[in-house]
Amino acid sequence: MLIIAVYALREALRRKVFAVLLVLTFAFLGLYWLGVRQAFANPPDLPPAGLDSREFAGAIVLGLGMFAILFLGSVLAVFLTLGVVRGDAERGLLQPLVTRPLGRTQLLAARLLGAAFVCVPYVVVVNTAAIVIVGRAGGWWPDRLVTPVLELAAAVMILAALSLLGSVFLSATANGIAVFMLFGAGLVAGILGQIAEVVNSHTLSQISKITAWALPFEALYQDALNRITADASGLTEFALDLGPFGGGRPGGSLLPLWALAYLGLVFAAAALGFARRDL
Numbered sequence: 001m002l003i004i005a006v007y008a009l010r011e012a013l014r015r016k017v018f019a020v021l022l023v024l025t026f027a028f029l030g031l032y033w034l035g036v037r038q039a040f041a042n043p044p045d046l047p048p049a050g051l052d053s054r055e056f057a058g059a060i061v062l063g064l065g066m067f068a069i070l071f072l073g074s075v076l077a078v079f080l081t082l083g084v085v086r087g088d089a090e091r092g093l094l095q096p097l098v099t100r101p102l103g104r105t106q107l108l109a110a111r112l113l114g115a116a117f118v119c120v121p122y123v124v125v126v127n128t129a130a131i132v133i134v135g136r137a138g139g140w141w142p143d144r145l146v147t148p149v150l151e152l153a154a155a156v157m158i159l160a161a162l163s164l165l166g167s168v169f170l171s172a173t174a175n176g177i178a179v180f181m182l183f184g185a186g187l188v189a190g191i192l193g194q195i196a197e198v199v200n201s202h203t204l205s206q207i208s209k210i211t212a213w214a215l216p217f218e219a220l221y222q223d224a225l226n227r228i229t230a231d232a233s234g235l236t237e238f239a240l241d242l243g244p245f246g247g248g249r250p251g252g253s254l255l256p257l258w259a260l261a262y263l264g265l266v267f268a269a270a271a272l273g274f275a276r277r278d279l
Contacts, residue, residue, distance in 0.1 A: 009117065
């Protein structure tokens with residue numbers, strides 16, 4: 001399994017996936033640094049009473065950075081897994097591996113492990129860099145440091161598992177489109193939750209919650225946003241709750257357990273579908 005995981009990484013290197021990713025990541029961090037500096041360069045002279053303008057600006061720009069990092073990590077995860085089954089089978093690479101020395105379930109586990117080797121460190125490093133940029137430029141640090149970073153990494157791994165499941169049934173192109181549409185659906189659910197808070201709509205709030213738990217990468221992202229301003233209060237908390245990159249929504253104590261169980265269920269569905277598939 002480790003050999004197959006390393007093979008997946010070498011294949012990504014051969015196709016220059018990591019080279020493109022590094023270029024885009026450095027470009028993102030450079031632009032992000034410039035944007036953060038400008039955000040803190042001209043604070044309002046007379047902010048509204050009760051509004052901590054430094055915390056408000058810091059939370060908004062860090063939340064925006066977390067969204068971008070989630071997107072970049074998701075792109076990486078999807079492209080590492082979208083052709084695991086049908087793509088490799090059509091190229092004739094899969095059949096020798098699933099007979100000997102590796103079974104089908106072990107192959108899926110190895111490819112998911114290979115994606116984890118890349119995506120988790122990537123999200124952790126880039127998110128940490130974004131936190132340091134905001135802290136050094138504006139003198140504001142999030143209320144919680146470790147948990148939001150880990151939640152973003154877990155969200156990316158759930159998307160990788162969904163892409164792995166899709167690769168059993170769909171071609172690489174169709175699978176990529178489907179996963180990114182799910183990604184978009186999750187983000188729309190989060191925005192609906194923000195709108196529900198403003199207009200006080202119970203129906204929109206329930207739709208948002210159900211969708212977020214059905215696609216828990218969104219619930220993890222919202223909980224990560226909520227944790228970076230966990231100690232905010234008053235007008236600052238209210239203002240952050242109005243923006244898509246501000247307060248977020250708490251996931252509760254059951255969210256980590258559900259995310260882990262969801263990951264297991266998606267992998268089990270992929271293994272079952274792969275076992276019944278005629279290559």
